[in-house]
Structures are given as C-alpha cells and as structure tokens.
Amino acid sequence: MHDECGVVGITSTENLPLKIYYALYSLQHRGQESAGIATYNNGMKLRRGMGLVPEVFTEEDINQLNGKQGIGHVRYTTSGDTNLESSQPLMVTHQKGRLAIAHNGHITNSMEIRRQLEEDGHVFSTGNDTEIIAHLISKHLIKTDDITNALKRSMKKLKGSYALTILIKDKIIAVRDPHGIKPLCIGKHKNGYIIASESAAIDTIGAELTRDVNPGEIITIQNKKLKSHQLTKKQNAHCFFEHVYFARPDSIMDGKSNYECRLQIGRKLGEKYPVPNADLVSPVPDSGITFAIGYAETSNLEYAESLMKNRYVGRTFIMPNQGMREDAVRLKLNAVKSNVKNKEIVLVDDSIVRGTTSKRIIKILKKAGAKKVHLRVGAPKIISTCHLGIDMADKNKLIAHNATTKEIKQKIGADSLKYIKINEMLDAMNINKNKLCLGCLNEKYPVPKQNTKTLQTKIE
Amino acid sequence: MHDECGVVGITSTENLPLKIYYALYSLQHRGQESAGIATYNNGMKLRRGMGLVPEVFTEEDINQLNGKQGIGHVRYTTSGDTNLESSQPLMVTHQKGRLAIAHNGHITNSMEIRRQLEEDGHVFSTGNDTEIIAHLISKHLIKTDDITNALKRSMKKLKGSYALTILIKDKIIAVRDPHGIKPLCIGKHKNGYIIASESAAIDTIGAELTRDVNPGEIITIQNKKLKSHQLTKKQNAHCFFEHVYFARPDSIMDGKSNYECRLQIGRKLGEKYPVPNADLVSPVPDSGITFAIGYAETSNLEYAESLMKNRYVGRTFIMPNQGMREDAVRLKLNAVKSNVKNKEIVLVDDSIVRGTTSKRIIKILKKAGAKKVHLRVGAPKIISTCHLGIDMADKNKLIAHNATTKEIKQKIGADSLKYIKINEMLDAMNINKNKLCLGCLNEKYPVPKQNTKTLQTKIE
Amino acid sequence: MHDECGVVGITSTENLPLKIYYALYSLQHRGQESAGIATYNNGMKLRRGMGLVPEVFTEEDINQLNGKQGIGHVRYTTSGDTNLESSQPLMVTHQKGRLAIAHNGHITNSMEIRRQLEEDGHVFSTGNDTEIIAHLISKHLIKTDDITNALKRSMKKLKGSYALTILIKDKIIAVRDPHGIKPLCIGKHKNGYIIASESAAIDTIGAELTRDVNPGEIITIQNKKLKSHQLTKKQNAHCFFEHVYFARPDSIMDGKSNYECRLQIGRKLGEKYPVPNADLVSPVPDSGITFAIGYAETSNLEYAESLMKNRYVGRTFIMPNQGMREDAVRLKLNAVKSNVKNKEIVLVDDSIVRGTTSKRIIKILKKAGAKKVHLRVGAPKIISTCHLGIDMADKNKLIAHNATTKEIKQKIGADSLKYIKINEMLDAMNINKNKLCLGCLNEKYPVPKQNTKTLQTKIE
C-alpha cells in the first residue's frame, strides 16, 4: 500500500560493505523491490539487483565490494520503471570524475529540470528522478569543481522531497530537502560515521544516533571529519506518516520516538474514544500493536491478541478463485477463538487507506463469533494522495475520500469507528502542526504538485 | 531449536489440492525443510519438494494434483536424512495396492521393527521411520486385507509417538499413538472432513473443529462417512511443549486453547514472581508475547515492547566474522530505546533451551541502557532431551542440565531469573499432571528410549 | 526419438567421483533427463538430480561424494515415472546391508516378478524396473549371503535386456543379460577398473578398453582384482541400432568400431544405390555424417555440407505459431546456398523413424533452390517398435509401418529414396545375422514382449 525507499551512507577506517548490508537489511521495510551498494577503494564498485537484500547480495558480492566508504539503497518505486536499470545507487561519470547517488523522495519539478538539462544537451538513460538529480549535480560540479557549491546550486532548482546519500571518491555526502520531508539522521561508530533514513539502521551496526540531518543541510564526511553546510531553512514539514506507520517503531526521527508517538496516540484514542462495555482491546498485527497497548492503558480494558499473523506468508502465494478467497485471508490472519467468541472487541489499527483489509478482518472476527467489533484508528482520515514519496493509491480509491465516518463504518462492517482527530494526534505526539506535512489529511502540501500537463510531452 | 512435522488429510466432494496447500501453509511453523501432497483420483498422485510450501508447489503442481481426497506433510527432520527421498508423504505399493502416508512423531523401536521386517525379506529405500511404518502396515494389510485390522496389528508393534494421515484410494485414515503424544484433530467443512496436526489448519480452510483424535484411535473417512475404532487406551501423555511453545497460540489441542495456556502461565508468573519496582514488562518476540501480556496483568506493571523483531530476517543471511556477530543479533532484534534506557525491565520468554539467545538479548538491552533485566520463563527448567519428536539439542548443551537457577542467571547475565514451577504450570493450564508428557522436565517418559547400542549395527 | 540410459562403475586406489562425473558426461547422449552417482567410503553416499550431468553435480557434490569405488547413471526414461524418485542409482537396504544399482535396459517380465515379490511381502516405493531388480537381488542376497549366487538366481528370473553396475561396500559388480542386448565393456586404468556402457567413457578417463562384458557374465571387482563368472550363454542379440545410431561413433562395441560400421554402410549404400548425375553428397548433421563420407567414396561424388546445424539450439525454445514453424526448423538447420542452389543432392541420414524431420529437411533444401534431393538411409526400414530399451515411438507413428518405400518417398517429398537392406547392412558391418537383435526391422525379438494384459492390474 504505502512504499518508499531507504538510503544509507557509511565511512570507516575498515572494510565496510557488510555494515552497509546490515544497515540496508534493517531498512528492508522501506523497499523490497531492489537493493544496491556502491563502495570506493581506488575506484568505485557497484552491485545492484532486483529482490530483497539477502537475495541481491551473495557473500562473494560483499567481498568484491571491499572499500572504506560506501552508500546503499533499498527501493520500492513510486515512479519510474520497475526494472533493474532504475535500481539504485546510480553511478554516473562526467568531465570531473564519477559519483554514485542514492535517493529517497520525489522531485515534483523533475520534468522541468530535465527539459532544461536536455536543452543543455544532456542525454538520459532512464529519465527517472535520480538520474535527473545526478545530471543536475554533475552539471554544477563541472562548473564549480566543489561538491558543496554544486549541491547548493542544485538545491535551488530541486523541488519536492529528497534525502540523498552521495559517494565521490572517499567522500560521503548527505543532503536533506529544505522542508525535511523525508527523514535522514547521523550516527557515529568508533571508526567513522553513518547516515541513514532511520536510526534503527544506526543501532543495527552498533553506532550511536547523534542527531538528524537538518532540513536544507549538506553534510560532508571525509577523513573521519564531518562538515556541515546549512542552506536557508524553510518551514519544516516532516511526513507525519513516517512516525505513525511507515518507519520502524524503534526508530527515532526528528527528535521523536516513533514508538512513543504511536503509544501516546493509542492512549489518546483510549481516552477520547473509549468503549466502556468492551471485553478486550486487540491490535491489527503488526502495525496496530503499539497503538492498542496505549489504548488498553487509558481505557482500562484488557489487552489481548485476537488475531494471529502467519509469519511465513510472504510475497509468493497461489491465489484461489473466488470461492476460496476467504481462506487466503485466514491464512494470513487467524482469529484466536478464546478471545473472539461472544466478545465485544475494540480493534486498533494504525490507519485506513483503501479499507479493503479492514473489511476482511472484521469479517473474520465476526465469523469467529465476535459479538461486536469497534474499530479505532491511529491516523486521521486520509482524504488525499501523497505526491512527495508515499504511495497512497489513487485518490478515489481512498475510502475516506468524500465519505463520512459513518459511511466508512458501514462499508467495512464495524459496529463503531473512530479516527483520531488531527489536533488530538498532534497533541499526543507533542509536535507543532507547523512542523509536519499533513498533506494527505488536509491537502495542505509544503510543495505543490507538478503541473504535468503543460510540461510532460510524451517521449516515444 | 525445536522442530517437528505437520500432517493433514482432507476429503471433499470437490477438487481439494489447494485446500491442502492452504492447510499445510498454516502449519509451516511445524517444518520448513520439505513439503508434499498426495491425492487420489482414479490413481494416486504425489508431489514433494525441498523448501517452504509456496516454494515447493507451483500453480501447475496444484492443478495436476486434482483429486477429492488427499494428505499433506511439512517436515523438519529430527532423524533420518535431510534430503528429498526422505520427504513425505511416502507412497508405497504392495501386493494389495498402494498407500501414501504422512507421519509426525518418532518411533522408538524402529530399528527393532526394521530388523524383523528385513528378516521377512523387506527391502528399504530410505530406512527412515515413515518407510518402516509403511512397510509394517503393508505387511499386515497384505495378510488381513483390511486397513483397520492392519493398523491394529501394526500399532501393537509400534512404540513411540505418531500422528499419521494415510491415503488408500478414496479413503483417508488418521491414527494417533495410544498416549496421544503428538496432536491430531478433526474438523468438518460443508463438503467433508479435515484431519490436521493443529486446529489452526482447520480454521484456515473454513472448517469447524469437531474434536481431537483420541489417543489410540483409528479414524476412517470414506464417502462422507467417518468411522472410529478405539484401541485400548493407555495413560495420556500429550506433549506439554506443544501447548507452551511449539504449536500456534491460535490452535486448540486436546481441549485446551494454547493462547489461554500461555496467558494463564504468564498470569501465574506475575502472581508468583513479581518485580515490584520494575518499570515495565516486555516479551521476547514473538514466542513470549502472550506470557508477557498475562504477566503484566497480575503484576500490575505496564506492558511495553522493548525489542523489535525484523520481519524480513529469514533463513538466508550472510554471517559476519566474530567482530560483527553482535550486529547480526541486533539485525534480528533491536531495542526500543524509550522503553529500555534507564528502565528496570521484566523480560518474559516462553522457555530457555540452550540459553544462548537469552544471553544475547539481555546484552542488547543492557547495551541500550537497561538498568536491570529480570527474566521470567513460561516453561519449567528443561533438564533433559526429547526422544519423541521435539529437537531439544544434546543434553549437555541444555543450559539447565546440571545447573542451578542461580548459575543460569549468572551465565545469561540476568539480574534475576525465575522459571515457572511444574506444579504452577499445571495449575495455570488446569491440566492433570498425568495427562501430559513432561519428560524433558522430569525425565519421566511415557515410552522409554530405544536401546540403540544393542540393535543398531552400522549399515554400509 | 530414441533414448536409453548409460551406466558406469569405477574402482580406484584414489578418490574417484570426478572420474565418474567425466565418464557420465561422455555418456550424456544416452540420457539427458537425470543423472546420479553413488560412492563408497566407510558407508555409501548418493547424489541424484534432474537435468544434465553438469547441472546435477556441483563441485561441492563431487567433493562430498569422495570414495574409491562408485557407480553412475544417466537416464532418459522409456518406462516408469519421469521424476526424481525414479532417477538412478537406486540405493536399498536389506537384512544383510546396502546396495546401489544402476540399470540400462528393459525387463519384460517385471510385472510378474513384482507380483511374486509382493507375494513374499515386498513393498515398493517406485515400482520401476530398477527397484524390482534391486529387490530380487536383495531377496537372494539375504538367503545366499553371496552376491554372485544371488545374481545367478536373479538372472534366472529376469527376462529382457539389462546392463547393470552394482555397488556393495567396496565392491563393484557388473552384469550383462544373457543375450548381451545392451552394451557393457571393461577398461583398465593404472589404479583400477572401469565398467561402462560405451568405450568412449573408458577413453575419456584415460583408461584402456580391455574387452566387452560377455552376455550372461557377472564381473566382480574388489581390491584391484577382477573376477568373472559366466552363466550358460544364450544366442547373442546385440542391438544393431546402438552401432548404427544410438551409441557414439568413437565407441567400440562387441568388437566393432561404430565409426567403421557406419562408414562401411555408407560405402555399401554408395555402391548399391548410386546417383550418377548428382552434384554432391551431403549428410544430415550430425548423425548422417559418417555414412555420407562413406557414400561419397564409393559413389565418386563430391562430399559437401549442404546443411549447417546451429550448435546453440538446445532444449529450451520459444515455439512459434503455425505461421513461423518453418523459421524454427531453419533455426536448427540452415542451407548452405552455394551447395544447394541448382544442385542435385544425395542426402544421407542414419535412419528414418517417424519421417517428420526428413520431410522438413527436404523442404528446406528445396526452398533453398535444390534441383533434386535423393535420400539414402543407413538403417533398414524400421517397421516395429522396440520393447528392449530403445524408444521408437508408437508402431503406427513409424513411417515405414505398413508403407512401401515409394509411399514413404512421396510422404517426405524426396526425389528418390533408398534404404540399406538388412543383408547389405550385415555384410557391410561384417556381423553374422544371428549375433544381432533386429527386432524393429524384422519383428524377431530375442525375448518376447510382456503380456501386459494378463498381469498388469491397475495399481491405484
């Protein structure tokens, strides 16, 4: 449903491709389509492939990638082609040398920049955002011969969301867009630094989280020294959905523990939307768990697991014909009879996007004998799409688009339905409204959408 | 660590291989090494392979297996060869026809039976337990021409644990050893019956759990009719470890909900072994979750997740050298900082076998800033191995073998350590001691070990 | 079209699995479906798999198979199931120990023997010929405790064709049926012996061909000593088709060089069936080459290649719809224009079975401008099937079944067609008619077909 990318950059005084491998593995939830690592050791090496991190890299790959500086990427595309050529890091060469780049985000004026570069004579192989960024940086690097200056000039052009890690010879550069829409943070280990989309990657390699990369900041790491260059800041607009759903609960982002955010939202839900007569509170596993724990506390209801997730059900699956479609749902989630039969259940989930999963889960619980199912949702009503990097489905497939809560309740078959309100969520998270991007909730985006009609002419 | 097999048998008036596929998928936790399905449709068809259920069967396989009766098997070997020839179901032919058989358990006198069959001239292809059972049944089937009689005679010989599903033409037969060591239960769906190791498989295909197959019972299903033949019962000896760890929490076995067993043990642990000053209670995910929920209730402590499990870490994995071994542990389980730093934590796990995992987890928590870690364990001290189907590791690798709780506590680095006591566990589960096999806890086994020295001569 | 198996057995004072691998690779033309190796080294090891020799065995497999005695098998099934369980060598255990067996041939009374063994209580896993032979030998081995006696007794029962290599501990045994239908020969290398279906395998491992295993001979090799036991011989009936098509031209069988046989037949064809006005003689590559060389000599015509074979066209292939079917044929064989356009060509092939390939090839030549195409065939008219191990297609799919040469000529579009006559072939090969099995040519078989109707009752 919701997908993005994860980026990593590490420096060390020791050989590090296995550290990048572990860091990417810890960010696997941010992209399962492709993975790649680029390292430097008197020349640049690159290994990319389709699939999960352990599928893409063999032990031999890791050995051959030996180097003391490197970047990595995991990807689920939200634009561009779903093929190997579009996997990252992307490596390009230009007059002044070579650079590799890994990108998380979505450039809203990519077509416009591309047209300008094409007018300068640039020729593209894939035409995706990352290649456009790489060409733009290269163009300025040729002129200025200084990566910080080249990035400053490039960032004046770039609109949208981007968290980048860049490798140039033995230097790692990290960049975050001026609104800080996508997360990016800095860690320190005994032999160097790590830049990563989430602090869980920093934990995984045994490093310590230092701080976030600031919105509009350019970080350069070389010879164990980290330098920072800060562009004029814009209004912060961190994606609230990272905190609430997309990122790992054990990650800390822009100063907030995602676990705490979810727990406090759950508590707030329990306080504001209790169900006094309910028998128990249960999460939709796994994303609803932390919310449900919080809800149980403030509602004084018993916390119990009423649905068990089959840990082996992955991507491959023989789908049945219509008649057995329900078996497929039960294979993924099965009711715990003793917690469901004749019970009035408060079911807690992180968010509702299309509503199809919610509907199926409620059906399973009802069929297993649930007396009532009350749904409580940790994210406010999602009424619009995201053009800044989260794959939310088409607007008219969003169940909350042009629908009242009552209508949604009926569609999914819940006995009651309550979403957290925007202000309640902000209150629970203890974040100022102005610090977050809430575009999919209120249609106020930090960066407007690209006017695709005027600019995009078909390329045959 | 602990491994076994899962068996299934289904009859229907409609084509059913996809139902068997779903049922096996729901039992995947019982064996990830190989899977197989045999069906009948004017002749028997068999498809077996190494790997997980979705890896073994393609859609074409399922189509070619068309039939209205069938059995299935998932396996992780605890004896015999780890190769395709030893995967199940096993299909054999004899004077009177053909039979396919799927087995969960361990025959303790297999070598003796094999010697006797060899003296009768039997020739074996694999020599594993299942082939010995198949030959023994065939031998009696040739004589008696009646499967129930053949099974009765065979069961007089067989010692150890066994839950079998057998396919002979359009007939499904299910058998459970006289002690009922291994689980086996019966479900009914609108077009027929299902026999399965666990009720979760029954749920998955949309059937209703009817009852358990009784210890020493032979069930025959043909033409939508189910017949039962009961052998003289012996003392029940259901494996307690199925309830506490091995089987799914959403399965009901021998009348007991595994979820309830684990929850009540957790509650008992909280009642008997509280830690009044602790800040929170956390499970070792996933197996400790239900116990921890129960513990939190009776101890009046906050339930919180202090460890996050990476859902993508599966079987394939590049293992690092010594220096990065800890990264590999953190990749699987990462601390949630806000629940760990400066906290006194009660950590709840289902059982301790070797103790290596417990030691590593406590180390992670301490490194993440935990003030104290108190470990509470839902299974009593495991002091001996299992020769009836659970792979417990060698006796001298069991951390509780010849060690006091105090010694174990020190080895694993816990600040305090409490195991549930046997009687407390039985009390919590509300089961009579005489109904369970507690061999690994008290070395009292329902069936003695095979004297391998006298019987097993090396076969070259 | 025509397929069989290849067997190998090697002894050495050194580790030999790689020698078996090479020997099997040199016999790959005898079976491309599966391959297997069994070796002995204080216990027996077995590795079997589906596919070509280099696909089945990895370097690790070969290392793990270490041993100083071993047997091997390549297979294309002419009976039984086409799955891994039916691949060979087959390993069985019985009262007195273990044996592995590799078989080339077809047992005509297998069903009868199976019934008798079943009456003795034998239970089968696959029911194919090889398992039946293994059980029969085991049965007698249990009684006599002596492999030579067990084989003598077994051979009294076995009817049909068989060339066997058997491994029992550090002993290799080779057996050839009393008619010598299937080839089997003995070679000597500096550290031991090799038994193989063809002498090309002996050449490949650098050994010297000693002699053929005699029809009805049992060879036992242990401790560098070779012993022979000769059963009462029956009339020799070596398969003529091995000499003419199936075996490698560089193999020597039953005293005859296959290359010489084919060359002499070609010369005879040229002598008896010349085409005085033809421009050139061309083979159908590869099987017609040696015949065509001989033909060119005695007919005093120029030898030229008029068809080029694409060496990369193997098993996998996207087949086109009807409209492009000819492209697929041309992809395999393309005309050499300068040798075809306006030429009168004598085309020489080894044999015609169904006639479909001949028809297509003549069409290609005509389309490329050939004035006339005269076909000369190195094997007499194949009018009947083989039940002794060569897969000849159904009788009524044989183009020469119930058809005159004239009718065949018209069907395939040749301008003239001549088969070698049986006596001419025997004359050319310099072999007495009584020494060969010519069953598919004259329906006189050394062993009658199995009466499948009376014996084979369906096993469900």
Added chain:
Amino acid sequence: MHDECGVVGITSTENLPLKIYYALYSLQHRGQESAGIATYNNGMKLRRGMGLVPEVFTEEDINQLNGKQGIGHVRYTTSGDTNLESSQPLMVTHQKGRLAIAHNGHITNSMEIRRQLEEDGHVFSTGNDTEIIAHLISKHLIKTDDITNALKRSMKKLKGSYALTILIKDKIIAVRDPHGIKPLCIGKHKNGYIIASESAAIDTIGAELTRDVNPGEIITIQNKKLKSHQLTKKQNAHCFFEHVYFARPDSIMDGKSNYECRLQIGRKLGEKYPVPNADLVSPVPDSGITFAIGYAETSNLEYAESLMKNRYVGRTFIMPNQGMREDAVRLKLNAVKSNVKNKEIVLVDDSIVRGTTSKRIIKILKKAGAKKVHLRVGAPKIISTCHLGIDMADKNKLIAHNATTKEIKQKIGADSLKYIKINEMLDAMNINKNKLCLGCLNEKYPVPKQNTKTLQTKIE
C-alpha cells in the same frame, strides 16, 4: 578466444519480436554473454539480460515486446564492463526524443570523443563505446533534427569499426563504418526488411538476402521504404577473419560465401602442402571441417573423422586439478581409434591463435596411437592483435608472435606444420588484398590504434 557482437534490425507490417528472437538465436555464435531486444509500438520497449538468447527471453517477454519495428543485439564484450548495464540495445532520451542503438565493433577514439562530450556537459552512465556513440548521435540530432544529418556528422568524428542498427520511433536505421570492417547486410521479406550482421539471420526468418550495406552507407527504413545515403567511401577493409573463422559458413558476406572461401582455402592447402604418404585427412571439429573437405579433394587423400566432439560440453564444467586435466580435454574431443591407430594423419584447422588447443589435440591423437600428425592451417600466421573488434588475446600470447613456423611446430608437437600464405589465401578466396583488413597478419590496419596513454586518465 575470438569474440564479438551480432546486430539485427527488422521492420514488418506484423508483430515481430519473435522474428528478432530467431534472428538473434541464429547469431548466437557472435556473442553468448548477453542479449537484448528493443521494439516500437507507440512508445519504445526494451528487454535485456545476461545469458544465451533462450535464457534471456521468456515467452512473456516476447509477448510484451510487441511492435512492428525493432532491433536486437547479442554480445560478448571486448571492452567495457561485463555486466547488465553494458548489455545492448542501449536506450537513451534527449531533447528531441528517444533512440535505441545496437553496436558491433570497436571505436578507437572513444576516449577522445567522450572528453569532448564531457566538456559539453554530457554525463555518462556506463561510459562504454555504445553510450558514447548514442550521446554523439543525440548531440547532433538535437541540433539538426534529422537523423541522416546527425549520423553524417557523427561519422566524421567516429574512428574504428562499427555496424549499427538504430531504432527511432517506427524507423530503423543501419550504418556501417566507411571501411566496412564489420559485416552488415540487408534482406527483404514479404512484409518488410531485415538488417543483420550475417545472412544466416536473414535465411532463418525466411527472408532473401538483397545486398550488403556498403561501407559508409546510411540506410533508413520506414513505411516499407528503404532509403540510402552514401558517405564518401574509404578503402574497403573487410575483416578477413569473419570469412575464415568467426562468421557462420552458411553466411554470405560482401559477396563471398564463407563456405566457399573455406573450401577453396582447403583445396589450396591440399594443392600446395600435400602429405603424399598420409593415410587420411581429418578436421579439428567443427571449425576445421570445411577446410579439411577441400584439402581431401586436392590431395587425393581419404576424408575421415579422427576426433569426435562431445555436443553436451558447454559452458558449465567442473575443472579437475592438474592430474586429470587431460580427461577434461578428452571429454571435449575423443579420438576415433580406427582412424588414428598407426595412421599418418593430416589434421586441418581454421587457425592457430595461442596454440594451446592444437598442442592438446595432437597429444590426444598421439596417445591414441597416431603414427604422425601433420597440421595444416586455413589462416596465415596471426602475429598481432586486433583492436577493431576481434578478441585475439595479448600479443605475446599469440604463438606466432616472434616465432618461426619450425618453432611453432615443435611447441605444439606436430610432425609437420604448414600455414596458408597470405597471397595463397587471397588467391583462393578470389579477393583483392586491398579489400580486406589483414591487420592481425601483417600489422597494416585501416585505422590506427588509440593512443590510450595521452587520453585516458583514470576515472575513480
């Protein structure tokens, strides 16, 4: 040893990706490393992969590539990286649209052109010859908006060998370098045209060879119309090695049948370098066959196969340690005893590059009992490398580099050795010396080597 690429371009009024697949399959000998197809159908589609043609393309791939114009490529790299990114066709986009390009050859001034393009701001992804050509063409296409003009300008810059097929929307363009170093020819089928490296590809899809693309000619095909634009011609310099070894014998190139070239060279060898007392003439299969047929004719010796090639020995292979290295050679080529033992053999091969294979083969024949082995070679002494697209090995690995024929004879163990002389070869082929590139024979190249030292600075 010697490797290159193959290119194809087809237009039709019907869907054609399967035609491209067949054409590429027929050119598989020109490159086994990667394959790719690009087609046009209201947008461009591209599918590339590592491996043989049937491994790269599934039936689904072919279906998805539907279109009526397309180009294809098979590749074995002689420069650049051996990875997927460097496989072809290469597709790029620029200001005026998109183009796909397939290239056979080697650009000698690629580094210089790249530097110039980089100075214009071009950024490269792979930096290989094909990307440089694509950028160069794009640069001029942006300026001129006309592909013929863009190509004319590009060809003024490009030095070296190139045969290109290009796809722009529904237009196929073919280009051959001004010396015609690499082959490229035109065929016509009922619904359109085909451009291909060899006429065998034209035959395979059922088309008729029309003529060669002329050196320095630009062919444009659109709407069933073929237009030609001829640049000022330079001295022709067709690669002689294509005729003698690299291309298929059934291909016709620059007006010459390769089969005829090889046959006539063989005849000339027989005439000039007979061995009156020899028993027979044999080819080194497969490349020596046509030469040997010719030699046998003029020398009046018997043509016989003394070496059999194992058709199953492909790319995968377990290599033995030193002790069994000879087995590996014999696995590929085995002596036909009856044609070798006590025989004086004239062995005919197409060429000698490193000499290692010749040495091994002679050893096999001697070991099999050959009295004498006289080697006759269809290509003159190869004394220098090729920098125009044939991979000849390093200069000092060429056995004829700085060695007399007598020295070579001794190194390889032949009893006599004769190469065809350059003039004899030209005479036999009936080609004027000035029409061919004989650089590897006489070090006179049509295009000088790139001065890599001054231009190539390391890119990190």
